[in-house]
Amino acid sequence: MTPKQIAAFAIGPIGGAVLGLISLPVVTWFFSQEDVGRMAMLQVTLGFSILLFSLGLDQSYVREFHEAENKPALLKRAMLPGLVLLVLTVLVILSFGGALAGWLFEVPQWHLSVLVALALVASYISRFLSLVLRMNERGLAFSMSQLLPKLLLLAIIGGYIVVDAEKDLTNLVLANAAAISFVCAIYGWNTRAEWLAAIRSKLDIDQLKSMLRFGLPLILGGLAFWGLTAVDKVFLRTLASFEELGVYSVSVSFAAAATILQSVFSTVWAPTVYKWASAGKGLENVHKVSRYILALVVLGFALAGLLSWVVTFFLPANYAAVQWIVVSCIGYPLLYTLSETTVVGIGITRRSSFAMLAAIIAFAVNLVGNWWLIPTYGASGAAVSTCVSFWVFFFLRTEFSIYLWKPMPRLLLYTFTVISVAGAVVFTLWGEALGAWMVAYWLVVLVSWCVVFRGEVREVFGFVGRRLKKNAQKTGL
Structure with missing residues (x-):
């Protein structure tokens, strides 16, 4: 993949994160905390339905x-079975009136159920059509389809503000359903040649069975990872309140800025490392890349701990707890990205069952952590549980990779990640009471980072300096 192609795919996650940071404060100022929490349940449901109804055929599509x-x-073979199953399921649920909205929002209204059903179907279709763009390396179209729904959501909410529309749950669900449907329409337009040809093609049942044999076992691992990332919201919905869920979902959304690193790195890393493996060389760079990502992870935790108070300037007063919770919330994207550098042994040896086992064990840890902490600490407990669970996930992926492949230096990996996660946990649960002590803690972490990673910092500045000098020479400046 060329730098130009990488940049085209990177526009989506980077632009999406920026637009999310713009739209989120707008939503919190004009909609109730409970309704913001209800939208978190909608997102959880969308993710679960795509995972369940795809039957693992999305992974089969990528594989073949x-x-x-x-x-x-x-x-057609990949998309049709799950779509039929999803539509039938949605129709059955809608026959019970507002039951779907009642389960999600505790507001059993039929029109809300219809909007949720529309979002479910549109999200499912978008998942497969986005894979068409991704596999054909149409990066710019893929990125634009990610950005446009967020822009539409901002436009709709801006319209609500201009016309002084009711800031109620119906309008918030309508705005989200419209944005999801819009991205589906954009994907449909960009892939019209493929899906029109798919409609006319013949469905090969034997090949479909083969794809199901590959894809269905992957659902277990997918469900475990979904649970690892979503069970916190389900527990908050059950053991706490929609208000706590609203605070938590806002914290997660701010922490999503760290997913820029995750998205861009994942786009580049997997093709590169498997190319090294097929060529039988370059794998010595895995340790070097892992050290660079570790530096970014530790820096991310330290800066979040020192600067999290900034978010209070963009949110209403009832979201003050976000400044403490957000530091633990960044654990998911940062630790997951780091684990991508240490898990390569599992991919190279093709022992995917070990990756699944890591997700299942971490999911179990998160279940226990949420059950234990949420009744006492609410949203803070959910953030801490998920952060610790992702450290367990990172640890298991690393150790399994070493067991299956070859040793790697990990003392620095574990030392700095434990220090960062422990600091995030204390900061989230007791940071407000500790005050200046936490500032001192993160400053010590930052100073240690400067000492330990000074070689990497020099290399980065040297590389940037050489690139700038080279560009200046080309332009004659």
Whole structure:
């Protein structure tokens, strides 16, 4: 993948994170804390439905794409079974009136159930059509389809403000459903040649069975990872309140800025490391890359701990707890990204069951942590549980990779991540009471970072300096 292609795919996650940071404060100022929490349950449901109803065929589509002679027929085999199952399920649920909205929002209204059903179907279709763009390396179209719904959501909410519309749950669900449907329409337009050809193609049942044999076992691992990232919201919905869920979802959304690193790195890293593996060289760089990502992870925790108070300037007073919770919330994207550098042994040896086992164990830890902490600490407990669980996830992926492949230096990895996660936990639960002590803690972490990673810092500045000098010479400046 060329730098230009990488940049095209990076526009989506980077722009999406920026637009999310803009739209989020707007939503918190004009909608109630409870309704913000209810939207978190909508997002959890969308993620679960895509995972469940795809039947693992989305992974089969990716696996067989480059080998398939008839790619539209492959799209039909991958997309059709789950779509039929999802539509039938949605129709059955809608026959019970407002039951779906009652389960999600505790507001059993039929029109809300219809909007949720529309969002479910549109999200499912978007998942497969986005894979068409991704596998055909149409990075710019893929990124634009990610950015446009966020822009539409901002435009709709801005319209509500201008016309002084009711700031109620119905309008908030309508805005989200409209944005999701809009991205589905954009994906549909950008992939019209593929899905129109897919409609005309013949459904090969034998090949479908083969794809299901590959894809269905992957659902277990997918469900475990979904649970690892979503069970905190389900527990908050059950053991706390929509207000706590609202505070937590806002914290997670601010922490999503760290997913820029995760998204961009994942786009580049997997193809690169497997290319090294196929060529039998370059794998010595894995340790070097891991050290660089560790430096970014530790720096991310330290800066979040020192600067989290900034978020209070953008949120209403009832979201003051976000400044403490957000530091633990960044644990998910940062630790997951770091684990991508240490898990390569599992991928190279093709022992994916170990990756699944790591997700299942971390999910179990998160279940226990949420059950234990949420009744006492609410949203703070959920953030701490998820952060610790992702450290366990990172640790297991690293150790399994070493067991299956070869040793790697990890004393520094574990030392700095434990220090960062422990600091995040204390900061989230007791940071307000500790005050200046926590500032001192993060300053010590930052100073230690400067000492330990001074070589990496020099290399980065040296590389940037050389690039700037080279560009200046090209332009004659």
